[in-house]
Amino acid sequence: MASKAKLAQPPKRSVIGKTLDEFIAEMPPASQERVRAQTAVLMRQVDGLQQLRKIAEKSQTQVAEKLGIKQPSVVKMEKQADLYISTLRKYVAAAGGKLTLMVDFPNVGSFEIKGLGDLIEGPEEL
Secondary structure (H helix, E strand, O other), rough: OOOOOOOOOOOOOOOOOOHHHHHHHOOOHHHHHHHHHHHHHOOOOOOOOOHHHHHOOOOOOHHHHHHOOOOOHHHHHHHOOOHHHHHHHHHHHHHHOOOOOOEEOOOEEEEOOOOOOOOOOOHHHH
């Protein structure tokens, strides 16, 4: 009985021993551009407050001093998955940044939300 012919498959290539840059350089130009574009997007994303603080080159102690709290409270804050917007705004300001809230709607666009979670500084602003 004759054996069934196997379907032709492309030869397997090993990526072992290649750097990521070498691997990407071998990709078609359109694929390389997609990799560069996605890399740029991912490099602008921050995974949590701790990473944000490190990007700002601040220590937990420095952030705590700016917030008027103790360092263990910053540790707790960085581990929280859910914060008030006003708390997040204070944390970002203590790290040296400014919080901006954006909403993206498909087929409509992006909008910045103003006034939500803003801090009232004194009675004259009431």
